[in-house]
Amino acid sequence: MAGVSEMTDHVAEAGLPAVAALATWGSVWRAGLCSPDDVVDALADVAPAHRVVAADPDAAAVVDLTAAEVGTGVLLRAVRRAARLRVLLPAPGDTLGLTGAPLGSALDAGAVLVLWLGDLSDEAVGVYARTVGPGSVTWTVRSLGSVVRLPDRDLGEAELLMKEAVRDATALLTRVGGIESGDGSASDLRMRLAARTRTEMLDVPPDAGDRVVRVIGQTAQIAAILHLAAAARPRTGLSSTGQGSVESALDDLHRTVRTARMTALNAVVAESDRAPRR
Structure with a gap:
């Protein structure tokens, strides 16, 4: 298994900038404090091309993923529909409540945007980003099951x-x-x-x-x-x-x-x- 330092370099050069842009700009848009174009522009600053895939049928249904739309529009819709969202940066020994099969994907990506599906439910999906080529990011949406909502840190x-x-x-x-x-x-x-x-x-x-x-x-x-x-x-x-x-x-x-x-x-x-x- 890669050490913490190796994982951190991987995260910095791959998915973290994209997840950070979607989480922060997406949440500001949810509050009506910026336009959807601002979110798209922030993602374009990370990479010009974005593609979204679903790792399982339940995740595809949650984000309403169709063949006709597999780009940033899917990400915006997922962020808008979520009851709550938070960024998690899991690492070996500190998995931040992620368990089971999705844990391997979370540790490999190093950064995940967790979208909880209801105000009273801990059921969630995770959104991961990975650079797949120059100027190209692939996002994967995966069902996480129940994810405990950790208190925000100071x-x-x-x-x-x-x-x-x-x-x-x-x-x-x-x-x-x-x-x-x-x-x-x-x-x-x-x-x-x-x-x-x-x-x-x-x-x-x-x-x-x-x-x-x-x-x-x-x-x-x-x-x-x-x-x-x-x-x-x-x-x-x-x-x-x-x-x-x-x-x-x-x-x-x-x-x-x-x-x-x-x-x-x-x-x-x-x-x-x-x-x-x-």
């Missing part, structure tokens, strides 16, 4: 943890050192960190709130640092004990980033849920 606490994590991640990068690609200069490292940070950024609506924007930005910065640190890790010359310590630090920081991202994205969704429908 965004203020996540921001405090991110401030500490920035320091820890920077210290880790300094510790592993020896990043050999590029010219090795401080300016080169800054350029590479900036480029990777842009790759790790998630799109959220402009009215998401300053704290959400800060947390999303901090998670992107830390994920970029961890990407470079992981790449440098085999060349550090550390002892086996030192390597194990670095591995543990990487996993802890990846877990912190994953939790903070989920908290920030769901804060946008929850705030939209509280807004009067227009």
Whole structure:
């Protein structure tokens, strides 16, 4: 099984940006605070082409999937019909209430938008996104069965943890050192960190709130640092004990980033849920 750090890189480069865009922009649209075209534009920024498939007949019925419409229109309809939605970023050892057969798909994708079907029911479907080629994303809708509705995490606490994590991640990068690609200069490292940070950024609506924007930005910065640190890790010359310590630090920081991202994205969704429908 892939380690946490490997899974996080996979998520950043595949389904998470698409799931984040659909969840946040879709929830704002549900509240009547933006148009459906805004949601479609946000998804187009992730990838121009989107295709939706159903993993089982029940999921196909829930989203009313037909051969005539297999793109973003299906996603909009699914989001509109849901009684409640939340982003889950499951990982080995922290499955966030997902069980049974769908768990493997959730862990493989790393990011799932859970759509609960009724106000009084825990029955839900999951929506996963996967990059299948340049500019092309395939979404899979899968029945999840009963999914416990976890309480939303505190965004203020996540921001405090991110401030500490920035320091820890920077210290880790300094510790592993020896990043050999590029010219090795401080300016080169800054350029590479900036480029990777842009790759790790998630799109959220402009009215998401300053704290959400800060947390999303901090998670992107830390994920970029961890990407470079992981790449440098085999060349550090550390002892086996030192390597194990670095591995543990990487996993802890990846877990912190994953939790903070989920908290920030769901804060946008929850705030939209509280807004009067227009």
